[in-house]
Structures are given as structure tokens and as C-alpha cells.
Amino acid sequence: MYTRALNEWKEFVRIPSVxxxxxxxxxxxxxxxxxxxxxxxxxxxxVVQLTTGVAPPVVYAEELIDTAKPTLLIYGHYDVQPPDPLNEWETPPFAPTVRGDYLYGRGVSDDKGQLFLHLKAVESLMAEHRLPINIKCLFEGEEEIGSQHLSNVLGTHQALFKADCAVVSDMRMLDLHQPALTYGLRGNIHAELLVTRHGTDLHSGVYGGIASNPIHGLAHIIAKLHTSKGQIALPSFYDDVFKISAAERTYMRKNGPSNAQLRQEIQMADGIGEECYTAYERLTIRPSLTVTGISGGYEGEGSKGVIPRQARAKLNFRLVPHQDSNQVAQSLSRYVAQQCPSGLRVEVSVTAQSNAYQVNPDERVFQAASSACQSVFGRKPVLLRSGGSIPIVSTLAGQLRLPVVMMGFASPFDNLHAPNERFYIPNFFRGVETSKQFIRNLEFMHHAYH
Amino acid sequence: MYTRALNEWKEFVRIPSVxxxxxxxxxxxxxxxxxxxxxxxxxxxxVVQLTTGVAPPVVYAEELIDTAKPTLLIYGHYDVQPPDPLNEWETPPFAPTVRGDYLYGRGVSDDKGQLFLHLKAVESLMAEHRLPINIKCLFEGEEEIGSQHLSNVLGTHQALFKADCAVVSDMRMLDLHQPALTYGLRGNIHAELLVTRHGTDLHSGVYGGIASNPIHGLAHIIAKLHTSKGQIALPSFYDDVFKISAAERTYMRKNGPSNAQLRQEIQMADGIGEECYTAYERLTIRPSLTVTGISGGYEGEGSKGVIPRQARAKLNFRLVPHQDSNQVAQSLSRYVAQQCPSGLRVEVSVTAQSNAYQVNPDERVFQAASSACQSVFGRKPVLLRSGGSIPIVSTLAGQLRLPVVMMGFASPFDNLHAPNERFYIPNFFRGVETSKQFIRNLEFMHHAYH
Structure with missing residues (x-):
């Protein structure tokens, strides 16, 4: 099964589904x-593609063995992040390549590999005629751009997605050999700032010194997004931020990634961020704001003597429990308008948003996952908060009212969203085994959900 | 001659010599x-192309009628600025088009049109067998990127370029009907800032809040380039700035473009810049600093959750008399290094530079030009300082020791370096006539230069 699964996985990765x-x-x-x-x-x-018009189809599949048995919904996404900067890949992003114990390629981990290991688990149980529960699969193609159409699809096909619990594997372990279950995600806002000056591009010699410059204005606005203490400068931004318990902070300090590990992951001796919080806390229980892209004026080779007419930046907030993404988006619009230098205009457009989400680790389905991890990896999984956002998790929990297990098999050094994304191949197969064991464990979880 | 000249001019503009x-x-x-x-x-x-290796050739031509007569060197450049943003052109930049009294296209004014009108003047005098002086032509293809190789060519062929005076037409009139002679140019530095973080691109969810972001760093540096009063913040930047006389300021206020005109040119109700100076002064006797381009992170459609590894900006200084471009470049490097946030690195590379230049309007060749303008336009030309930079002018004056007449025929609304560059066609032909008259006037200037 090893060689065939690896080849199929590569086939899947070879399709550049950005x-x-x-x-x-x-x-x-x-x-x-x-x-x-x-x-x-x-x-x-x-097996069906649920029509969503021009949007990439939601793929649905089911294997129902007995309506009296529990049903597990497996969620994954087959779309991937853009591969650029392309020149930093050692092998092409869509030519998956094994080097050492790793498979390299865009999406090998996020999320094609992690989606696929569940399929290999189900296939294996089916082949052994030992599938003990009902399986439903929900695979979408818009996770990396905010799952805009999924909520509608879930609404339209509510009966189809009826299940007892869901599993999402789109996250990481603590390290290569320490399994983890994720119980908290940050929320998300993707927004774009466009700063413009009335009129056309101008000659920087002829008009340099009197004409407002949108790049200067944009830089000024960006410089004002954070305080000198590294906090986000929007008024009232921290008012709703959830204060977690001392017990949880203690657990996080003891079991979560250390400052040293996280510094190693980002390849920096010193990080940035708020005082009084560990790096792991800054990434999970504290919000962040990143400018993910900027452009304006002449960006080609050489130089051009120009005062451009516009400049734009892409922003990405990560929000924590109790922050409302709508309110933050509104606050952003007001704040940047206030910071915009005179003679210029700034527009904000929000392209995706979601609130933070946390699950209760005392759920029985969580115990089934924990026990499966332990039996395969030989170690109890740690409970982790993640800095990332998976809007689908709150959608599944909210719209379908399912307890969601977030069981990740990627590692912290897998370059998710970056060049040279990779997956530790042994963990792919341990993932398959864990998924099989989890499914087996769910057979006896039945009464908890009916 | 009208139709043929217009067609030839269009042919010349049609070649996309960026x-x-x-x-x-x-x-x-x-x-x-x-x-x-x-x-x-x-x-x-x-007629020869002077070899400059991989660089666009310098084109030299001569018509020597009598070594006892004066020699005029006509300078022009056949290279043009990049045409982007392309979508803002009403007709394609390299498909020259007449609309109303204007010819539209990249380079119609800067500098193909203004170069070409001298050729039409020389051609006309030759056809009439009335060329009264010797003509040499020097046309280069690197003006818009700093004329890097020209100085070498002039050094190698010093005898070839021996002349009594030079004319450069790469500037503007005061308005469509008011001729002008330019006697001052600003200097120029084109530089690039590259801000980098050690390591690779990172996931903005997983690491947002602890990893330094080069875009934030670059924005911070740009925001610190100017003071809140609109001055350039580099230490000692204004120390060497030349103080012009009260008499010249009075002349400038009376004869130069008004604040209202310059505001109309930039299509802004309020400009920016230093207090206590008119807009015209801000553009000519005061230095400026413009960020002409910026890029970093994900700049494509949609969003990408990434903390990029690097970001870059292009800067353009305009310098005034007595400022030294080397010193300013060094000061820039020191200053941005000081402003760069910890965890990030900034590199500065200078791609082109030149010092400001001013000529003495009392030169007799200037009087020959003034009188030619007056006879064709019916008005005495105003003397203007320009905010632009033409490094060749100081090269000609310095290296060849020639008095240089800067006689421009473009108008302030010709969108130089911007989309929809144009030239007022009647002034092309008035330019031809002015050039002819200037050449005729030079016959009697002889003794001043021998």
C-alpha cells in the first residue's frame, strides 16, 4: 500500500489547484x-460534485453501512496557496519530489496530504470489510480564500451532511513525534487598502515636492497600525479579547511550543510582539495584524521618475475569541481614514473574514481521537491552540452543530504557505493508522450522540 | 512639409524604445x-553609431560647412520612459495618434518630438542651402536611466564633439503660447531599498504576532523619510542647499508658474511641501524625495496568508545646487539603517545620480535663443528653473566646456512620464522655426566663442 498511496498522493499534488x-x-x-x-x-x-456555479465544486462522498451506527464527517480542502515566490523552491511546487523522509510540493501538507490520509484509512477499512461506522466526506476548493460558498452549500444540503461528529486535519503536531489535538483557532480578516490621489501619474522631477504621494500615505498608514509597544493601534481593539484562565496558561506554558522552538521555526533570534506573553500565547490567545503584500508605482527593473496615482496593501488580521470580525473591519475603515494624509483617499475592502473558534476538549469524540493518537504514536497528544484560522470549523460546529476534532499530522517545519512545503512521509502513514483507529473508536461512541 | 514631418515623427514614436x-x-x-x-x-x-558595447548606441551626425563658422551641438535622447500603467492610456502608447491639436504617444514630447524638431530645422536649412553654421548631433538612448555610458563616449571622442555651444530641448514652456528658456535643473538620485528578514516566507496565521515583517519595516522607514513639516529627515540634508538671491526669487514669483497653475497641473486643491516656499520654489530651489515604487509579499489577486521575506522600494531624490549626490547617498544609507526595526536588515543601492546644474543666462548664446523664441512666438521667453534633472547638461557643460541652451517646447499639461503623453502639434512646428532662427542667429555669435 505504501508505494501506491505515495504515488496517488503525488498525483493529487501535481494538480496546481491554487x-x-x-x-x-x-x-x-x-x-x-x-x-x-x-x-x-x-x-x-x-460520490457527487455539489454544484456551486462558478465556484470550485464541493465534493461529497458517502459510505453508509448502518443508519444505527455513528456517522463521521471528514472535512478537507483540495485547494492550495499560491506557490510564489517560485524561485525559492528547490524543486517545482507542482512536481512533488521525495527527498529524504519528506515529500516536497505545494499542498503536500496543506491540505492535500492531510485530506488524503483519511481516504487511505477509509479505503483500508473498506478493503478489510471492517468499516464500523458511516463515513461522509466533504472536500472543498475555497479554503485558502475564505470558504465563501461553503456555508450556502451546507445550508442547501443540510440532510446530506447530517453526522455525529467531524474531523478536520489541517493543522500541525507539536513536533515530528509528538501528536497533538487542536482546540482553538484564531479568526481572520483579509482586507485590502487602496490609497489614491486624484489625477494621473506625475513626473517625480517636475512635481516632486508638491504632489501628494500615495506610497508615502500608505507607508504612513501602515506605520500607524501598530503602537511602539507592538500592539495593534485600532481604538478599542483589545476590549473584547477573551482572558483565558490561569490554569490554561499554565498548561500552555508546560505543553505548548517553547519560545526557543518558535524562534527556531521563524529563524529569528528575537521575535516581535506584546510584552508579558510567551511567543505561543502571542500566536494563539493574542490577535495579530500582518501586511501580507504591498504594491504601487514602478516595480519593474531599473528606475522610473514617477509619483504614482495609487498604492495598495493587503492586510491580514488574526482574531481571538470574543473579537467580532465585523466590528474590527469597521474599526479598521474608520482608523485608516483618520490616518490618511490630506490630499489622498483610502478605501478598505474586506475579502474574507471569520471569528475565532474554540472547542471543548472534554467532548467524548475528542477522547476517541486522543486514544487513537496514543495507540499509534505511543504518546498522549498535547492539546494545542493554533494561530491559524479554519473558518470551516466554526461553520461545521455552528451550522451543522457537530463536535469537530482537529487532528493534525503536519510538523512545525513543513513550510506551510511558503516555498518548499513538505510532509514527513512516516507521519502520513501514522496518520492513516490514527485515522483508522479513530474510526474504530467511534463505533463505541455512538450513544453519546444519539 | 507638415504632413511628411508628422508622419516621420509618428514613425519615430512607434518604436518602443524604453x-x-x-x-x-x-x-x-x-x-x-x-x-x-x-x-x-x-x-x-x-552619420555614425558610436559603439558602446551592450549599451544603446550613441548616434552622432555632422554637417560641416566651414571650419571658420561656429558649431552647434544638438543633443537629444531617443529612449523613453516605461509606458505603464498601460490601462490608463486612451490610445496605445506606441501607436501615436492625433486627437485635436495634439499628438499622443510615449515619447512624443520627451524627448523624441523635441529632438526631431531640430532635425526638421536642420533639414529645412539644408534644403534651402542656407545652413549658416556647422551642425553636430549627439543622440543617446540612456537618458531616462541616467546616461551611464555617455560620459565615457564623450571622453573617447572628445575631438568629434568639439563645438561652440549646445542646445538641449527636453523641457517645457510656461504655457502653450509662452516660450521659456531653462537655466536651472535639479540633481537626481535613484536608489532602491531592500528590507529582508532572515529565513523564508511564513504563514501569517501560524506566525502572525511574533515574526518581523519586512513590509512593516519598509513602511516604518518610509514614514521616517520626511518630518511632520514635510522636510526630508536625513541629518544635515539641508546644510549645503544653495540660498538664491532675493532678486531671483522676485523674478521667479513674477514670471514662473503660479501656485494655482501648478495645483492645476497636479490636479490637487492642496499640495504638500515646505512652508515659506511657493510651489514653483518647492519644485526648483528646494530638494524633494519621492518613493516611486514599492513591492513586497503577495501582490496578486485575492489574498495570501503570508509574512514575506522581503520588501523593496524605489526612491528618487531631486537635489538643488551645492548638494552633493554622493554625500546624500551615503547619508541615506546610514539613516535608513538607523531606522530599520530590529530583526530586519536594509540595503541601499544607488542606480543613478547627478548633481543640480545652473547656467548663466547672460551667455551670448542664450541671447541668440531668446531672440529666436521672440521672433517666432512674438513674446520674450521667460527664464525658468526646472524641477527635473538632465544629467547630460552638466556633462556637456563640464566635460566639453560648452555653454548649453535649454530651450523647451513641451507644455505643462503634456503628461511627461505619465499615461497619455502628448505634444501640442502647432508648437512642434513653431519649435522647428525657432530652431532655424536660433541657428541663423548663431552665425553672428561666432566671435564670442573663438
Whole structure:
């Protein structure tokens, strides 16, 4: 099974299903088709693409063995982040390559590999005629751009997605050999700032010294987004931030990634951020604001003597429990308008948003996952908060009212969203085993959910 | 002659001889070839491309009628600025188009049109067998990127360029009907800032809040380049700035463009800049600093959750008399290093530089130009300082020890360096006539220069 699974996994990764931008639109559809074929080949009873118009299709599959048994919904996403900067990849992002114990390629970890290991678990149980519960699969192609259409699909097909619990594998372990279950995610706002000056581009010699410059204005606004103490400068921004308990902070300090590990992950001797918080806390129970892209004026080779007409930046907030993404977005618009130098205009557009989410680790399904991890890895999983955002988790929990297990198999050094994304191949197969064991454990969880 | 000249001018503009970047490299050579053919067709005695290796060739031509007569060196450049942003052109930049009294296209004014009108003047005098002086032409293809190789060419061929005076037409009139002679230019530094973080791109969810962000660092540095009063914040930056006389300031206020006109040119109700100076003064006797381009992180459609590894900006200083471009470049490097947030590194590279330049309007060749303008336009030309930089002018004056007449025929609303660059066609032909009259006037200037 090892070689075949590895080859299939590579096939899956080879499809450049980048969801951001429109260049790879058709590849998203190709990727959905590939998944459908694969699910059919596995012999699943029902495999469909749920129509969502121009959006990449939601792929649904089910294997129902007994309506009296529990049902697990497996969620994953087949879209991936843009691979740029391309020149920093050692091997091309969509030519998956094994080097040492790792498979390299865009999406090998996030989330094609982690989605695929569940399929290999289900396939294996089906082949052994030992699938003990009902399985439903929900695979989408818009996770990296905010899952805009998924909520509608869930609403339309509510009966289809009826289940007892869900599992999402789109996160990391603590290290290569220490399994982890994630119980908290940050929320998310992706927004764009556009600063403009009335009129056209101007000659920087002829008009340099009198004409307002949108790049200067944008830089000024960005410089004002944080205080000198590293806090986000929006008024009242921290008012709703949830204060976690001393007990949880103690657990986090003892079991979570250390400052040293996180500094190693970011390859920096000193990090930035708020005083009085560990690096792990800054990443999980404290919000952040990152400018993820900036552009304006002449960006080509050489120079051009120009005062440009506009400049733009992309912002990404990460929010924590009790912060409301709508309120933050409104506050951002007001604040940047106040900071915008005279003679210039700033517009804010929000392209995606979600609130933070946390689950209760006392749920029985969580125990089933924990026990599965322990039996495969030989170690009890640590409970982790994640700095990332997975809007689908709150959607599944909120809209379908499912307890969601977040069980990740990526490692902290897998370069998620960065060049040379990779996955530790032994953990792919331990992931398959853990998924199988989790499914087995769920058979006896039945009464908890009916 | 009108129709033929217009068609030839269009042909010249149609060649996309953009010197910045490498995409149009071969078009620069095409354009030099076109010029050579044109000069040969005019019947000039000697037309050569002076070899400069990979650099766009310097085109030289001469028509020597009598070594006892004065010699005029006509300078122009056949390279043009990049045409982007392309989508803002009403007609394509390299498909020259007449609309109303204007010809539109990249380079119609800067500097193909203004170069070409001198050729039409020389051609006309030659056809009439009335060329009264010797003519030499010096046309280069690197003006828009700092004329890096020209100084070497002038050094190697010093005898070839021996002349009594030079004329440069790469500037503007005061308005469509008010001729002008330019006697002052600002200097220039084009530099690039590169801010980097050690390591690779990072996930903005997983690491947002602890990893330094080069875009934030770059924005911080840019925000610190100016004081809150609109002055350039580099230490000692204004120490060497030349104080012009009260008499000149009075002349400038009376004869130069008004605040109202300059505001109209930049399409802004309020400009920016230093208090206590008129807009015209801010543009000419005061230095400026413009960020002409910025880029970093994800700049494509949609969003990407990334903390990028690097960000860069292009800067353009304009310097005034007595400021030394080397000193300013060094001061910039020190200053941005001090402003760079910890965890990040900033590098400065200077891509072009020149000092400011001013000529003495009492030179007799200036009087010849003034009188030519007056006879064609019916008005005495105003004397203008320009905010732009033409490094060649100081090179000609310094290296060849020539008095340089800067006689411009573009208008303030011709969108130089911007989309929809244009030239008022009647002034092209008035320019031809002015050039002819200037050449005639020079016959009697002889004794002043021998």
C-alpha cells in the first residue's frame, strides 16, 4: 500500500489547484474531478460534485453501512496557496519530489496530504470489510480564500451532511513525534487598502515636492497600525479579547511550543510582539495584524521618475475569541481614514473574514481521537491552540452543530504557505493508522450522540 | 512639409524604445538604426553609431560647412520612459495618434518630438542651402536611466564633439503660447531599498504576532523619510542647499508658474511641501524625495496568508545646487539603517545620480535663443528653473566646456512620464522655426566663442 498511496498522493499534488486569483481556475475543477474519480475507485457508495456555479465544486462522498451506527464527517480542502515566490523552491511546487523522509510540493501538507490520509484509512477499512461506522466526506476548493460558498452549500444540503461528529486535519503536531489535538483557532480578516490621489501619474522631477504621494500615505498608514509597544493601534481593539484562565496558561506554558522552538521555526533570534506573553500565547490567545503584500508605482527593473496615482496593501488580521470580525473591519475603515494624509483617499475592502473558534476538549469524540493518537504514536497528544484560522470549523460546529476534532499530522517545519512545503512521509502513514483507529473508536461512541 | 514631418515623427514614436528594464533592449537598437537612416536621408555628411558595447548606441551626425563658422551641438535622447500603467492610456502608447491639436504617444514630447524638431530645422536649412553654421548631433538612448555610458563616449571622442555651444530641448514652456528658456535643473538620485528578514516566507496565521515583517519595516522607514513639516529627515540634508538671491526669487514669483497653475497641473486643491516656499520654489530651489515604487509579499489577486521575506522600494531624490549626490547617498544609507526595526536588515543601492546644474543666462548664446523664441512666438521667453534633472547638461557643460541652451517646447499639461503623453502639434512646428532662427542667429555669435 505504501508505494501506491505515495504515488496517488503525488498525483493529487501535481494538480496546481491554487484558489487565489483566476489563473488556476480550471485546475481547481480538474482537482475536484480527480478526487471524484479517486473516491469512486475506492468503491464509495455515492460520490457527487455539489454544484456551486462558478465556484470550485464541493465534493461529497458517502459510505453508509448502518443508519444505527455513528456517522463521521471528514472535512478537507483540495485547494492550495499560491506557490510564489517560485524561485525559492528547490524543486517545482507542482512536481512533488521525495527527498529524504519528506515529500516536497505545494499542498503536500496543506491540505492535500492531510485530506488524503483519511481516504487511505477509509479505503483500508473498506478493503478489510471492517468499516464500523458511516463515513461522509466533504472536500472543498475555497479554503485558502475564505470558504465563501461553503456555508450556502451546507445550508442547501443540510440532510446530506447530517453526522455525529467531524474531523478536520489541517493543522500541525507539536513536533515530528509528538501528536497533538487542536482546540482553538484564531479568526481572520483579509482586507485590502487602496490609497489614491486624484489625477494621473506625475513626473517625480517636475512635481516632486508638491504632489501628494500615495506610497508615502500608505507607508504612513501602515506605520500607524501598530503602537511602539507592538500592539495593534485600532481604538478599542483589545476590549473584547477573551482572558483565558490561569490554569490554561499554565498548561500552555508546560505543553505548548517553547519560545526557543518558535524562534527556531521563524529563524529569528528575537521575535516581535506584546510584552508579558510567551511567543505561543502571542500566536494563539493574542490577535495579530500582518501586511501580507504591498504594491504601487514602478516595480519593474531599473528606475522610473514617477509619483504614482495609487498604492495598495493587503492586510491580514488574526482574531481571538470574543473579537467580532465585523466590528474590527469597521474599526479598521474608520482608523485608516483618520490616518490618511490630506490630499489622498483610502478605501478598505474586506475579502474574507471569520471569528475565532474554540472547542471543548472534554467532548467524548475528542477522547476517541486522543486514544487513537496514543495507540499509534505511543504518546498522549498535547492539546494545542493554533494561530491559524479554519473558518470551516466554526461553520461545521455552528451550522451543522457537530463536535469537530482537529487532528493534525503536519510538523512545525513543513513550510506551510511558503516555498518548499513538505510532509514527513512516516507521519502520513501514522496518520492513516490514527485515522483508522479513530474510526474504530467511534463505533463505541455512538450513544453519546444519539 | 507638415504632413511628411508628422508622419516621420509618428514613425519615430512607434518604436518602443524604453530604456528601463531589459524587455525593450532590442527596440533601443532599432530606434538608433531608424535615426541613422533618417539622418542619412537628410543628407548629412557623416552619420555614425558610436559603439558602446551592450549599451544603446550613441548616434552622432555632422554637417560641416566651414571650419571658420561656429558649431552647434544638438543633443537629444531617443529612449523613453516605461509606458505603464498601460490601462490608463486612451490610445496605445506606441501607436501615436492625433486627437485635436495634439499628438499622443510615449515619447512624443520627451524627448523624441523635441529632438526631431531640430532635425526638421536642420533639414529645412539644408534644403534651402542656407545652413549658416556647422551642425553636430549627439543622440543617446540612456537618458531616462541616467546616461551611464555617455560620459565615457564623450571622453573617447572628445575631438568629434568639439563645438561652440549646445542646445538641449527636453523641457517645457510656461504655457502653450509662452516660450521659456531653462537655466536651472535639479540633481537626481535613484536608489532602491531592500528590507529582508532572515529565513523564508511564513504563514501569517501560524506566525502572525511574533515574526518581523519586512513590509512593516519598509513602511516604518518610509514614514521616517520626511518630518511632520514635510522636510526630508536625513541629518544635515539641508546644510549645503544653495540660498538664491532675493532678486531671483522676485523674478521667479513674477514670471514662473503660479501656485494655482501648478495645483492645476497636479490636479490637487492642496499640495504638500515646505512652508515659506511657493510651489514653483518647492519644485526648483528646494530638494524633494519621492518613493516611486514599492513591492513586497503577495501582490496578486485575492489574498495570501503570508509574512514575506522581503520588501523593496524605489526612491528618487531631486537635489538643488551645492548638494552633493554622493554625500546624500551615503547619508541615506546610514539613516535608513538607523531606522530599520530590529530583526530586519536594509540595503541601499544607488542606480543613478547627478548633481543640480545652473547656467548663466547672460551667455551670448542664450541671447541668440531668446531672440529666436521672440521672433517666432512674438513674446520674450521667460527664464525658468526646472524641477527635473538632465544629467547630460552638466556633462556637456563640464566635460566639453560648452555653454548649453535649454530651450523647451513641451507644455505643462503634456503628461511627461505619465499615461497619455502628448505634444501640442502647432508648437512642434513653431519649435522647428525657432530652431532655424536660433541657428541663423548663431552665425553672428561666432566671435564670442573663438
Amino acid at each position: 484558489s487565489s486569483g483566476s489563473a488556476h481556475r480550471s485546475h481547481l475543477f480538474d482537482c475536484a474531478d480527480w478526487l471524484v474519480k479517486h473516491l469512486q475507485k475506492m468503491g464509495m457508495q455515492r | 530604456s528601463s528594464g531589459s524587455a525593450h533592449r532590442s527596440h533601443l537598437f532599432d530606434c538608433a538604426d531608424w535615426l541613422v537612416k533618417h539622418l542619412q536621408k537628410m543628407g548629412m555628411q557623416r
